[in-house]
Amino acid sequence: MASNRTFDEIEIGESAEVERTLTADDLFVFAHASGNINPTHLPDIDWSGDGVIDAPVAPFMWVGSLISAVLGNQLPGPGTAYKSQTFRFLEPVEVGDRLTVRATVTAKEDGRVLRLSTRVTRADGVCVTEGEAIVVAPDRRITFDASALPGILVERHQHFDRLVGFAAGLPPLPVAVVSPDDANSLGGALMAASHGLITPILIGRAEAIAHTAAEIGGVLDGIEIIDLPTDDQAARRAVELVHEGRVRALMKGHLHTDTLLHHVVKRDGGLRTGKRLTHCFVMDISGRPTPVIISDAAINIAPDLTAKVDIVQNAIDLARAIGTEVPKVGVLSAVETVNPAMASSIDAAVLSKMAERGQITGGIVDGPLAMDNAIDIRAARSKGISSLVAGQADVLIAPNLEAGNMLAKELTFVAHAEAAGLVVGASVPIILTSRADHARSRLVSCALALLHDHWLKTGASVVVPHEDGEAAEERGKQIARETATDASGKPAQSARDASGSNA
Template identity: 60%
Template sequence: MTLYSSTPYSELSVGMEAEIRRLCRAEDFFVFANASGNHNPMHLPREDHDGDGTPDEPVAPSMWVASLFSAVFGNMLPGPGTLYKGQTLRFLDRARAGEELTVKVRLTELKPDRVACFETWIEAEDGRRIVEGVAEVIAPERSVTFDDEDLPGLTVRRHVHFDRLLDLAEPLDPIPTAVVCPEEENALAGALLAAEHTLIRPILIGDSGKIAEVAAQIGADLTGFELLDEPDHDQAAATGVRLIHEGRANALMKGHLHTSRLLRHIVKRDGGLRTGKRLSHVFVMDVPGLDHLLMVTDAAINITPTLEEKVDITQNAIDLGLSLGIEQPKVGILSAIETVNPKIPSTIDAAVLSKMAERGQIKGGLVDGPLAMDNAVDIEAAKTKGIRSLVAGHADILVVPNMEAGNMLAKELTFVAHAEAAGIVMGALCPIILNSRADDDKARLASCAVAALYHEWRKRP
C-alpha cells in the first residue's frame, strides 16, 4: 500500500519540484497497446522492426512516455485531486524497453482559478532528454489523501517463458519426427510451423489424400516433406513407432488420432518404446504472472499411480526440468493438506518421496511434500502455514496425487489463469509430443521446443 497526499493550491510556491523514476517494461507497452488501440509493431516485443531478421527491443510509445507526467501530478505535486488543463509536448529522442526514465516537473507560475503552470521533462539514464513541454493543471483546493490498497493489479497474458524455450531450441538441429495422422488442420499446421522454426523435420504418416486435402485448405506446400501413405490409424501409429526403432525418427508426434491408439503401440512389450521407467506425461506451463515455468505431472497417462510409479513420474519430470535449463528443479508433491495424515494416502506417498529424494533414490532435484497447492506455489501462503522449505512457495514441478487432480489443475491453469501448456510424454525411448486439439500455435511450437531440448540433453555424457 502507498499513501499519497496532495499540496493544496494555497500552499504551492514557484520553484517547487518533484520527480519519479520509471523503468520501461515491455509489459507496459502491451497494456498501452490494448488501452489505446495503437498496435504499431514498433512498440511490440519480438517484432523485427528494421527487417534484418532479428527481433528488436521495442520503442516506447511516445504518448506512453508522456503519460508519465500525469503520475507526478496525480501522486506527488500537486498530488491527489489534481486535474489536467493542458500539456504541450516536444519529443527529442526515443526510449526503449529496459531503460529507466526520470520524470521531472517544476512549478513556474501560479494563475487564478487554482491553475498551476509547470515545466516538464523526462530524461534517460545517460541524461539525454526524451521529451519536454509545459503543463497547466488545476490544483486541489484542499489537501486530499489517498491510498492505493484497493487499486486492482494487472497481469499481462504474455508467455515469455515459452519465448525463452523457443530461443534455446531454434539453434539446434531439427529432430526427425514421426508425425502420426496429421489429417486435421491444427495437427498438420502445427507440424509444419515447427518445421518452419527448424524445431523438427516432420515425417508425415497417414492418409495421403486427407493430408493433401488439409494442406490445400490451409495453403501449405508439402513439397520436400516425406509422406508415408497409411490410411489406417492403427497401422500409422505402428509405423511411427517402427521409424523410431529404425533410427529414421528421434521423436514421435501425435496428430489427429486417439491418444490411446498411439499409446497402445508405444507401450507394447515387444516392439514398443518402453524403457525401464514408467511412462508419464508432463504439462510444461507458461502461467502469466509467474516468474518461472511450471510443470504438472501426471495429468494424462497414469490414472491412480502407485508409490513406485510416482517415483518414476517424479524422476521423469526432474529430468525434463534439467533439460529445460532449471539447475535444480524444485518438486512439490501435492495433496489436499501439507501434513501427513494416514487417512489421506497421498500425504504418505508425498512424505516417502521426499525422504527417497533425501537418500538419493530420486536424483537431480529438491523434493518436498506433502504440500497443498497454495503453499507449493505462493511463498506467503507457505509462511502463513509455518512451512520452512526450499520448495514451498517456489515449486517448479507439481506432482499430483492422480490423473483426475492433474487434469483438472492443468485445465484450470489453461482456461482460468490463461496459461499456455506444452505436452510431452517421458520415460520412452524418445520424446513423445502430445498436443491437444485446443492448443494454439504457441503451445504446439513449445511442445516441439521441449522435445528438442530434452533430446539434446539426453545426448550429453
C-alpha cells in the same frame, strides 16, 4: 504506503523524482487504456510492411503521464489536483529505456497553487520531455496504502516464444509421425517441419495422407511417406525406426493413444527405459516468471507412490531441459499439512523426504502443498509456510490424472494460459497432440521434444536466462506470427496479420 506534503510544508526549490523503465507491457496497457492503437507504438508488428519487425516507440503522452506519478505519489502527493500541464517532447523513448522523472517547485501562489518544472531524462542524460505543471496542493495529511490497488495482467506468452526460438537454433529432430491423416496432425507436423524444428517421416495410409495434404494446402515434396494400411502397423513401424536410429522422437497422429503406446511400452522391441511413461503439460501462464509444468494429466490415472517418483523425476528432467536449472517442485494436495486420512498428503510428504535423501535428483521437492500456497508467496506466508518451493513452484505434481487434467484445462480456458505437452520416460520423447490442440500448441510441443532430445544427448539445456536470450525470443515471435491460423485451422494468408503477443 504513500504520504503527501501539504502546501504549507512545501518550499520553493523542493523536488522529487521517480525512475521507470519502458517495457513492452507498458505499451499494451497504454494502448488499451487510451484507445490509441497506432501500430508504431506496439511491439512485434511489421507496420512498415517491409517484412521486418519494427521497433516501437512510446507514445509521447505515455512519457508525459509519468510526471503524474511524481505529483500524485510524492510531491505534493496524495490529494494533489492538476490545473494544467505543458509539454515539449524532444526525443523518442524505446523499450528498455530507463527514465528519470523529476518535478521541482518553482513558485507558490494563492489558493494553494504550486508551479513545478517537469523534466524526463534517459539514463544517458538526454532530456526527452520538459514542461511545467500547475497543481493545487492538499491542505491536510493523506496517506494511501498502494497494496490495495488491483493488479493488471497483460496476456502475453513470452516463455513459449523463447522456447521455440531456442529450439529453432538446433538441428531439426527426426520424428516418426504416426497416422497423420487428419488436418490437425498433418498440419502440425508440416508446420513444425517448415520452421526447422523436425524432419518428419509420415507413417500410415499414404492415400489418406495425400488427400489431407491437398485439403489443407500442405506440400509433401521431399517428405518420406511409409505406406501402411492400419494404425497398429504404423505404430509398430514408428517404434522400429527408433531402434534403427532413423528417428529420435514419435508424434501421435490421428489414432488412439493406446494404440501408439502399446508398441512403446511392450517388453520386447518397445522403448522402455526402466522409468514409467508420464505426461507433462508445459504451461505458459501470463505473469509467471517461468513456464509451469503440470504432471501427470494424461497417462497415469491413479498413480501410487512408486509411479509418482517417476512422475516427479521425469518432470524435473523436462524442466531442466527447458532451462530451469534447479526446478522447484510442489506436490499438491488439498491441504498443506499431512493428514493420515488423505493419501495424497502422505505421498507428498514422502516424495519430499525422498528428494532430501537423493532418491529424486535435480530439483527441490516440497509437499504437501495446496494450490494457493504452491504458486502464491503471500498465501504461503499467510499460512506460515517456510519453504524454498512454496509460492514459487516451477513444477506442480497432481495427486491423480483427474486433478491434473482439470488444473491444466482451467489454466488454459479460464486463465488464458497456453499449453503444450510431451510424454517422457521412454528412450525418446513422444509428442501427443489432441484434436483440440491449436497450431501453436502443436508447434511448441515439437519444440519441447527437440529441447528434451538435446538434453538427453548432452545433459545440458540450450535455453539461457532471459537477458541472454533476446535473439531467440525474437526468432520465436517471428515463428509465432508465421504460424498464425484462421478459424478453420489452415495457415493464415498473411503472417503480417498476426501478432506474437496480445494484451
